[in-house]
Amino acid sequence: MDSEKRLLRSVIDERLVKSGEKDKLKEYLRLRLIESGWRDNLKMQCKEIIRSKDPSSITIDELISEMLPKARASVPDNIRVEMFTRIRKHLQESDG
Amino acid sequence: MSALGAALTPLAVHRASTDTASHGCPHLGAIKAAALAASASAGAAPGAAGAAAAATAASAAAQLFDSYRSCVRYSLMFRNRFQLHVHKKGKEFRAMVAVDDDEAVSANAAAVASAGGGSGGHAGMAAGASAQLLSTSSSASSLSSALLSTAASAPAGGAPPSAADGTLPALAHETPSGRKRKRSNASGVIGKIAGAADKLPTPSCGMCDEIMSSSRLHACLHCVYIGCWKDGHIQSHLQSQTHTFAMDFVHCNIYCSKCKDYVYDLDFERVLHSERSRIDIIISRIKEPNHRRTMHKEWTPSPEEMQLIRSNSTLQRCSGLRGLRNMGSTCFMNTILQTFIHNPLLRAHFLSDRHDRLMCTQKDSPCLACEMDDLFRQFYNGQTSPYGPTSFLYAMWMSQKHLAGYQQQDAHEFFISVLNEIHNNCTGRAQTANDVLSPCKCIIHQVFGGVLQSDVTCLKCGNVTTAWDPILDISLDIKPTSKLPKKPARKLAGAAAASAAAAQAAAVAAALASGLPPPPPPPWNAAYSPDDDPKSNEPYSLVECLEGFTLPEKLGPNQYTCASCGNTFQEATKQLSMKRLPPVLAIQLKVLSPVYVTNRAQGMWLKMMTHATQRFEHSATTSTKIDTFVRVPPELDMTPHTTRSVKLRAKLRASRKDSASRKIPLRGIAGFDTMTDGIPTYKYSLFAIVNHEGKIDTGHYKAFAKCRDQWFMFDDHSVTVTTQKTALESNGYMCFYIHDNAEYSPQAVVEASDVTSDSSES
Numbered sequence: 001m002d003s004e005k006r007l008l009r010s011v012i013d014e015r016l017v018k019s020g021e022k023d024k025l026k027e028y029l030r031l032r033l034i035e036s037g038w039r040d041n042l043k044m045q046c047k048e049i050i051r052s053k054d055p056s057s058i059t060i061d062e063l064i065s066e067m068l069p070k071a072r073a074s075v076p077d078n079i080r081v082e083m084f085t086r087i088r089k090h091l092q093e094s095d096g
Numbered sequence: 097m098s099a100l101g102a103a104l105t106p107l108a109v110h111r112a113s114t115d116t117a118s119h120g121c122p123h124l125g126a127i128k129a130a131a132l133a134a135s136a137s138a139g140a141a142p143g144a145a146g147a148a149a150a151a152t153a154a155s156a157a158a159q160l161f162d163s164y165r166s167c168v169r170y171s172l173m174f175r176n177r178f179q180l181h182v183h184k185k186g187k188e189f190r191a192m193v194a195v196d197d198d199e200a201v202s203a204n205a206a207a208v209a210s211a212g213g214g215s216g217g218h219a220g221m222a223a224g225a226s227a228q229l230l231s232t233s234s235s236a237s238s239l240s241s242a243l244l245s246t247a248a249s250a251p252a253g254g255a256p257p258s259a260a261d262g263t264l265p266a267l268a269h270e271t272p273s274g275r276k277r278k279r280s281n282a283s284g285v286i287g288k289i290a291g292a293a294d295k296l297p298t299p300s301c302g303m304c305d306e307i308m309s310s311s312r313l314h315a316c317l318h319c320v321y322i323g324c325w326k327d328g329h330i331q332s333h334l335q336s337q338t339h340t341f342a343m344d345f346v347h348c349n350i351y352c353s354k355c356k357d358y359v360y361d362l363d364f365e366r367v368l369h370s371e372r373s374r375i376d377i378i379i380s381r382i383k384e385p386n387h388r389r390t391m392h393k394e395w396t397p398s399p400e401e402m403q404l405i406r407s408n409s410t411l412q413r414c415s416g417l418r419g420l421r422n423m424g425s426t427c428f429m430n431t432i433l434q435t436f437i438h439n440p441l442l443r444a445h446f447l448s449d450r451h452d453r454l455m456c457t458q459k460d461s462p463c464l465a466c467e468m469d470d471l472f473r474q475f476y477n478g479q480t481s482p483y484g485p486t487s488f489l490y491a492m493w494m495s496q497k498h499l500a501g502y503q504q505q506d507a508h509e510f511f512i513s514v515l516n517e518i519h520n521n522c523t524g525r526a527q528t529a530n531d532v533l534s535p536c537k538c539i540i541h542q543v544f545g546g547v548l549q550s551d552v553t554c555l556k557c558g559n560v561t562t563a564w565d566p567i568l569d570i571s572l573d574i575k576p577t578s579k580l581p582k583k584p585a586r587k588l589a590g591a592a593a594a595s596a597a598a599a600q601a602a603a604v605a606a607a608l609a610s611g612l613p614p615p616p617p618p619p620w621n622a623a624y625s626p627d628d629d630p631k632s633n634e635p636y637s638l639v640e641c642l643e644g645f646t647l648p649e650k651l652g653p654n655q656y657t658c659a660s661c662g663n664t665f666q667e668a669t670k671q672l673s674m675k676r677l678p679p680v681l682a683i684q685l686k687v688l689s690p691v692y693v694t695n696r697a698q699g700m701w702l703k704m705m706t707h708a709t710q711r712f713e714h715s716a717t718t719s720t721k722i723d724t725f726v727r728v729p730p731e732l733d734m735t736p737h738t739t740r741s742v743k744l745r746a747k748l749r750a751s752r753k754d755s756a757s758r759k760i761p762l763r764g765i766a767g768f769d770t771m772t773d774g775i776p777t778y779k780y781s782l783f784a785i786v787n788h789e790g791k792i793d794t795g796h797y798k799a800f801a802k803c804r805d806q807w808f809m810f811d812d813h814s815v816t817v818t819t820q821k822t823a824l825e826s827n828g829y830m831c832f833y834i835h836d837n838a839e840y841s842p843q844a845v846v847e848a849s850d851v852t853s854d855s856s857e858s
Contacts, residue, residue, distance in 0.1 A: 014298075017298060018298065020177075020178045023175070023178070031729065031730070031731055034730050034731070034820070035727075035729060035730060035824060036821070037819065037820065037821030037824075039820075040819045040820050040821055041819075041821075044819075059356050059357050060357055060358060061356075
């Protein structure tokens with residue numbers, strides 16, 4: 001089951017990349033996230049983490065592992081829905 | 097040596113030879129230092145053994161630069177492949193719509209023709225990695241072989257790849273004099289690039305076939321290997337092969353496996369910059385064959401100049417931020433001055449001493465350009481206490497009599513007055529304003545000047561009358577909130593569809609989320625109801641105002657007399673579009689004055705003539721403030737509002753009406769897709785907002801502006817750090833956007849400290 005999901009995911013991903021839709025979606029998502037303040041917020045949190053630890057020793061991996069769950073969880077719900085709707089719409093249209 | 101010499105700048109030589117360890121990555125520094133030392137010793141004592149050793153050391157560095165360049169090129173081409181691809185599609189596209197305005201069809205046709213058969217030949221291309229990458233990249237395996245052969249040739253041959261480094265195709269080295277002749281050559285190169293971009297393989301991880309996405313692909317800079325970060329494939333590759341450097345495929349950052357972090361190196365940055373501007377030029381050549389770019393001249397200070405700069409300057413922290421005192425209802429002036437101070441182009445102009453108040457010849461009357469110069473001096477002299485711009489105010493009072501007095505004024509009116517005054521005081525301005533398309537060379541028109549095209553179409557005979565108006569800003573109408581629901585039926589349908597889709601999207605979400613680490617599924621999918629539909633309570637946005645601005649407008653029967661068919665009271669439509677967009681786009685949202693709502697085209701001119709009446713209108717309280725919140729986007733794409741795009745859409749609409757049989761898939765075009773149609777893109781970033789709170793005549797102005805990527809709020813004397821979100825949530829009255837792309841054609845390599853670089857957030 002897990003491998004099936006993985007396969008499905010990579011098929012969708014590939015289709016989005018090859019049609020160029022992924023770039024458009026990414027650009028749109030980027031703009032929406034900036035507008036919503038998500039990016040600012042995240043940047044601030046990152047700065048705080050770096051300040052709270054030793055700035056010279058913290059690595060990108062540590063930062064990512066700490067921020068990733070927070071970043072994912074804090075994406076505004078309406079943007080999430082919008083993105084899914086768009087992906088879905090594209091997949092349906094490109095099917096036909 | 098030649099390859100290395102091209103790559104390493106004098107600054108880098110200095111740095112690499114002195115303190116390699118202290119700057120950036122020591123491992124990278126060591127390679128560069130070794131190469132330098134080797135080449136220096138080889139030059140001094142040309143012995144056989146020394147030369148061989150030098151060659152190996154030099155080749156190690158050159159190879160690294162080289163493979164970085166190839167990877168960057170591949171990455172950029174892949175990410176821009178749709179922009180490049182349009183070039184091929186362009187033929188049918190143009191044949192169908194028969195675009196006739198200012199386009200060089202012949203140049204285009206030549207380019208298109210060469211695109212057709214271009215991918216096979218590689219005569220015009222430069223040697224080395226780029227050529228191999230471009231000409232043989234028809235499949236994934238041959239790309240690998242191309243990369244491999246470049247990588248392998250250096251150590252095996254014992255010499256750096258011949259001149260591979262820094263040899264951009266001819267177009268980068270183009271000189272203005274030989275432009276005509278080289279254009280055909282350049283278009284041939286572009287054709288090949290477009291053809292190659294078409295066949296670029298999709299990069300994927302060598303271990304798990306992850307294609308570029310969330311997995312963060314990295315390319316090894318020592319061999320041909322692309323691996324994903326997420327599952328650790330690139331890290332394990334670097335470790336097992338004892339390779340040191342890899343490049344993030346999307347961001348082109350260099351990762352050092354010994355530092356266990358991304359490293360920053362000026363020389364690699366330069367390679368990245370030159371590649372970026374190269375692809376930028378190629379895209380603009382494809383989309384706008386006739387566009388002239390200004391040649392970028394890099395200034396490298398001579399040792400004497402260096403010495404003078406060092407000995408005569410003190411480093412100041414946080415300069416450029418200063419509050420402005422309110423000298424009696426002068427907040428309208430303070431906000432506008434803050435937007436000038438934080439305008440990167442004005443700042444560059446005045447700080448580089450292009451108008452020096454000590455040298456100014458205008459002695460008898462107040463010179464506003466001198467006042468601006470003085471203002472910049474006050475902001476950058478290290479003082480942080482609030483400054484009272486008294487002399488500026490006095491100069492303004494002297495030159496614009498109606499502003500004299502302690503009344504609250506309209507910020508936008510003041511803005512226009514200042515621009516006109518500075519223009520009047522500038523040297524090098526156009527004496528006659530007879531040609532709107534060859535603009536005045538003064539700083540104001542160079543920064544703010546655009547051209548608005550208005551096409552009036554007679555509905556009877558179809559005759560089009562075109563007029564061009566120079567503009568310094570755009571004034572946009574806001575529809576009051578009550579009028580907002582434009583298409584209620586469609587909107588409702590959309591909402592219903594969205595809610596239905598949301599349920600299904602939840603399923604997709606669950607499927608996607610299961611493959612990803614931790615985030616617990618948020619409650620949005622359970623608690624979702626149609627009322628929360630993002631579209632239905634979406635505030636009115638600036639983009640919609642702009643759409644309204646360039647929408648064809650029906651003129652009343654008494655407003656137009658057709659010159660062609662001679663009908664006096666003929667119905668006609670008027671269509672506005674941007675003939676030329678300025679580097680800095682100032683937008684006024686007409687929240688305060690519905691006086692000239694009906695005359696939006698001449699808004700600015702009318703306003704300047706009628707400011708007396710307008711103020712009368714204000715004092716008679718006939719005008720009301722519109723309180724509709726307008727969402728101001730941080731980034732703005734002006735492409736759909738350019739004349740070319742408006743025309744193209746009109747033609748497509750017309751052709752779709754009368755030709756039922758069409759072969760071209762129009763979906764992308766109908767929805768107006770700036771990524772894939774053949775029009776250059778005009779992207780802008782927000783850098784300042786002026787907002788107005790309170791009533792029409794008693795309100796207060798505040799400004800938000802971005803300074804070194806950080807937003808600040810300027811409320812007269814107080815300056816506070818704020819976030820972009822707060823700035824965007826304020827009720828904007830004027831907003832200022834700057835064009836993302838400085839349209840330079842780089843002579844050598846564009847410096848990292850480009851004028852606009854601090855305004856564009858990556």
